Amino acid sequence: MTSTETTQSPNGAGDNESRRAVIIRTVALKKEYLIGQVVTYALRGIDVELYRGEFICVMGPSGSGKSTFFNMVGGLDAPTSGRVFIDEVDVAQLSAVELAFLRCRKIGYIFQTYNLVQYMTCLENVTVPMAFAGVSGDRAQQRGMELLELVGLAERWFHKPIEMSGGQQQRTAIARSMANQPSVLLCDEPTGNLDLKTGSEIHDCLMKLNKQRGVTIICATHDHRLINMADRIMWIRDGQIERLADRSEVTVETGTIEGEENA
Amino acid sequence: MQMKVIDVDKQVRLSLTKTLQLVLSGVRFRLFRAAITVVIVALAVAFLMTMLSDSIITRNVAAAIDIETAPRRLLGFWVNQLTSTMTVQKLTEDLTALPPDSNRWKELKGWGQIEDNDAMGRLVDVAQREQMYAAFFDNLKEGDRRALVGRAVGLDIFDVLVDDEAFQTFQKELPSVGQLFPGEGIDAFRDFLTAWASARPAMDAIIAGHSTAAGQARKTLLKGRPADVFFADEADESLPGKLATFGFILPNDDVVVLHRRATLRRDAERIAGTFAAPLLKQSVAKRAGLEKANEATVDTFFKQTSSRRGVKWFLAELDNIRRRFDELPEDADKRQDLTQEQKLILASRDPLTIFAAFEISPERITEVTQERLRDKHLQNVEKRITVTPEGTGLGGFSSRTLALIAVSFLVCIVGIANAMLMSVTERFREIATMKCLGATDGFIMVNFILESCMQGVAGGVIGAIVGMLLGCGRSVVMYGWMAMAQTPFSELAATALISFVLGLFIAAMAAVYPAWVAARLAPMEAMRIE
Numbered sequence: 001m002t003s004t005e006t007t008q009s010p011n012g013a014g015d016n017e018s019r020r021a022v023i024i025r026t027v028a029l030k031k032e033y034l035i036g037q038v039v040t041y042a043l044r045g046i047d048v049e050l051y052r053g054e055f056i057c058v059m060g061p062s063g064s065g066k067s068t069f070f071n072m073v074g075g076l077d078a079p080t081s082g083r084v085f086i087d088e089v090d091v092a093q094l095s096a097v098e099l100a101f102l103r104c105r106k107i108g109y110i111f112q113t114y115n116l117v118q119y120m121t122c123l124e125n126v127t128v129p130m131a132f133a134g135v136s137g138d139r140a141q142q143r144g145m146e147l148l149e150l151v152g153l154a155e156r157w158f159h160k161p162i163e164m165s166g167g168q169q170q171r172t173a174i175a176r177s178m179a180n181q182p183s184v185l186l187c188d189e190p191t192g193n194l195d196l197k198t199g200s201e202i203h204d205c206l207m208k209l210n211k212q213r214g215v216t217i218i219c220a221t222h223d224h225r226l227i228n229m230a231d232r233i234m235w236i237r238d239g240q241i242e243r244l245a246d247r248s249e250v251t252v253e254t255g256t257i258e259g260e261e262n263a
Numbered sequence: 264m265q266m267k268v269i270d271v272d273k274q275v276r277l278s279l280t281k282t283l284q285l286v287l288s289g290v291r292f293r294l295f296r297a298a299i300t301v302v303i304v305a306l307a308v309a310f311l312m313t314m315l316s317d318s319i320i321t322r323n324v325a326a327a328i329d330i331e332t333a334p335r336r337l338l339g340f341w342v343n344q345l346t347s348t349m350t351v352q353k354l355t356e357d358l359t360a361l362p363p364d365s366n367r368w369k370e371l372k373g374w375g376q377i378e379d380n381d382a383m384g385r386l387v388d389v390a391q392r393e394q395m396y397a398a399f400f401d402n403l404k405e406g407d408r409r410a411l412v413g414r415a416v417g418l419d420i421f422d423v424l425v426d427d428e429a430f431q432t433f434q435k436e437l438p439s440v441g442q443l444f445p446g447e448g449i450d451a452f453r454d455f456l457t458a459w460a461s462a463r464p465a466m467d468a469i470i471a472g473h474s475t476a477a478g479q480a481r482k483t484l485l486k487g488r489p490a491d492v493f494f495a496d497e498a499d500e501s502l503p504g505k506l507a508t509f510g511f512i513l514p515n516d517d518v519v520v521l522h523r524r525a526t527l528r529r530d531a532e533r534i535a536g537t538f539a540a541p542l543l544k545q546s547v548a549k550r551a552g553l554e555k556a557n558e559a560t561v562d563t564f565f566k567q568t569s570s571r572r573g574v575k576w577f578l579a580e581l582d583n584i585r586r587r588f589d590e591l592p593e594d595a596d597k598r599q600d601l602t603q604e605q606k607l608i609l610a611s612r613d614p615l616t617i618f619a620a621f622e623i624s625p626e627r628i629t630e631v632t633q634e635r636l637r638d639k640h641l642q643n644v645e646k647r648i649t650v651t652p653e654g655t656g657l658g659g660f661s662s663r664t665l666a667l668i669a670v671s672f673l674v675c676i677v678g679i680a681n682a683m684l685m686s687v688t689e690r691f692r693e694i695a696t697m698k699c700l701g702a703t704d705g706f707i708m709v710n711f712i713l714e715s716c717m718q719g720v721a722g723g724v725i726g727a728i729v730g731m732l733l734g735c736g737r738s739v740v741m742y743g744w745m746a747m748a749q750t751p752f753s754e755l756a757a758t759a760l761i762s763f764v765l766g767l768f769i770a771a772m773a774a775v776y777p778a779w780v781a782a783r784l785a786p787m788e789a790m791r792i793e
């Protein structure tokens with residue numbers, strides 16, 4: 001925030017060159033679900049560029065297509081039409097193994113339901129993606145411990161998920177998502193199952209990763225407090241981008257934010 | 264814009280040890296579900312293994328019995344040879360079973376005074392065809408047979424059909440019977456009838472030759488003795504020579520076997536003869552704990568004398584009874600005023616006196632008794648061997664048993680597949696998460712198949728051991744000591760290995776579909792919130 005050159009930057013902060021590098025780009029992204037004879041338009045054509053290192057908050061009422069957008073962008077599902085480029089790689093062109101490679105190293109996922117493997121300890125959970133990337137043994141353990149330290153769970157490495165609180169589980173999941181140093185973290189309502197205070201802990205944790213490690217974070221949420229932390233905010237409604245704005249352009253009020261209805 | 268490509272060569276395949284580690288920790292977590300699969304596999308494998316080990320042991324017991332009872336059969340054969348007459352039926356049976364140049368072949372050739380081997384060969388050929396056609400007529404319904412050949416039965420049928428007129432009736436009626444006629448048609452049968460008619464003189468000659476030979480042998484060798492006693496007494500090298508003069512061929516090796524068996528039989532009869540003494544019968548019943556004397560059988564008696572102590576008791580009892588003879592009045596046979604007890608003593612005197620004349624040693628009594636019990640046991644076991652499997656392992660089963668085994672394995676596959684599918688449904692979030700974290704479809708697939716294989720290994724080992732124990736247990740109950748004495752452990756071990764591998768195989772097979780379902784699961788399922 002100290003640099004004077006950043007005044008024209010829509011993000012309003014950071015190194016112009018690195019900030020403007022596009023990490024995720026979608027072109028006319030559409031997704032339709034066909035249930036019986038009824039077609040549901042989950043996404044109706046989304047064109048967006050997300051930059052490396054930014055913290056993007058995706059908001060929108062329930063059923064607006066946030067999760068669908070995440071699935072497309074994370075390479076978890078194929079769009080009906082349109083394209084998704086991750087790091088300038090066209091996801092549609094990838095084979096199953098290449099997709100696995102992508103998910104393993106480029107993207108980290110954080111789920112509302114944590115999705116830790118129940119029979120593994122905290123540390124084991126964190127090292128699973130490393131195993132898929134070919135890192136194992138002492139190196140994996142060491143890296144896993146470093147990540148746990150980062151999320152403040154180092155002394156609980158031997159705990160099983162059921163022995164931990166929701167917040168702790170989510171922090172473990174965050175550590176796991178960072179296992180292979182991905183460029184993007186996709187968080188679909190990471191605090192949806194948590195109380196306010198614990199939610200803030202998770203927000204801080206994500207913020208820390210964004211600032212310290214420069215990882216791009218795309219976070220879907222209904223939590224207004226997160227808007228204060230984001231670089232940009234994206235509103236989705238009925239499968240379309242309603243608004244995409246820098247934080248500086250958004251006025252945050254307690255209770256409601258413009259462009260958001262109470263869901 | 265220029266497109267980048269991902270260098271997939273860098274994507275790592277998980278090492279087997281790492282995969283195994285992951286699978287094992289999962290199995291440990293879901294022990295109960297794993298136990299179900301293990302039990303299913305164990306059941307199927309145990310079932311198969313029980314059948315297999317039972318059949319192997321049964322076959323071995325049958326083989327052992329065959330060897331053990333060979334002397335008995337040999338003696339029976341020779342007693343039969345020397346005493347019974349031959350019939351056309353028996354002769355044709357003999358001829359069909361004969362290897363050329365066997366002793367029996369030579370004997371028959373000698374009695375029929377058939378000069379060349381070709382003539383013998385023709386006889387055998389006729390006999391073989393005769394068996395085939397006879398089976399056809401035997402299997403006909405009574406009415407059908409009447410229509411074809413009138414009242415004739417057995418071999419007489421062929422004698423009847425040699426007549427042209429009878430044959431024409433037969434040929435006319437045959438289609439109405441509606442049975443498939445064996446061999447190569449009606450002309451072949453006609454040829455056979457001609458051959459049969461021309462072979463009859465030679466057959467009759469053999470039969471006549473045998474009965475003369477047997478008759479003369481009885482007169483000069485047996486001199487009225489039963490044949491088995493003859494073999495017990497005449498155990499010298501001259502025996503084959505003596506029999507040869509009448510056309511019988513007895514190999515030298517058989518003399519010893521025949522002698523031993525015949526002696527045993529004779530001695531057993533002598534010992535059992537004492538049982539005719541009412542007093543002895545009473546004491547045997549008492550020693551065996553029976554309430555009434557006539558409940559005691561010869562077998563009860565031999566059970567008492569099978570041990571050394573039993574023999575001592577037997578001899579003492581004989582002395583005891585003998586002493587009581589001596590106390591009888593001199594003219595006891597003629598007196599009318601004997602008490603009940605005295606009558607019993609008197610009735611017991613003869614059998615015991617006869618026995619005393621042979622001076623059989625106590626050791627011999629034990630030996631004979633034990634051999635006899637063994638014989639009895641063998642006979643019992645023989646009766647219990649209902650099926651004699653011919654081949655080894657699976658090949659020896661009837662199609663019904665095979666079908667049962669196949670069904671059990673099918674049920675097993677379905678059961679495992681079902682358990683695995685449930686497990687996939689339960690773990691969909693875990694699987695999808697793993698895919699989000701970079702697991703390939705192949706890894707998920709291997710993961711599930713490996714899990715099933717591990718359970719298959721456990722189930723297979725348990726099943727093979729339990730099945731083997733059950734099979735052996737059943738055999739021991741059925742065949743007694745013979746089962747274990749004859750068990751081919753290496754064969755059993757090999758069979759256990761086969762059963763185990765089969766169990767493992769079906770466990771792997773059953774997992775393929777559920778593993779495929781799991782591998783196809785979309786990674787976005789991980790996002791789902793229930």
Ligand SMILES: Nc1ncnc2c1ncn2[C@@H]1O[C@H](COP(=O)(O)OP(=O)(O)OP(=O)(O)O)[C@@H](O)[C@H]1O
Nearest residue numbers: 033035040041042061062063064065066067068069
């Ligand atoms: N697998 C699916 N099959 C059919 N329709 C679907 C499927 N997934 C989503 N949809 C539909 O697509 C639309 C967008 O759903 P999506 O889950 O993306 O909403 P969302 O913004 O994530 O909502 P929430 O805030 O409640 O999570 C909805 O109308 C939904 O019914």
Ligand SMILES: [Mg+2]
Nearest residue numbers: 066067068188
């Ligand atoms: Mg959602």
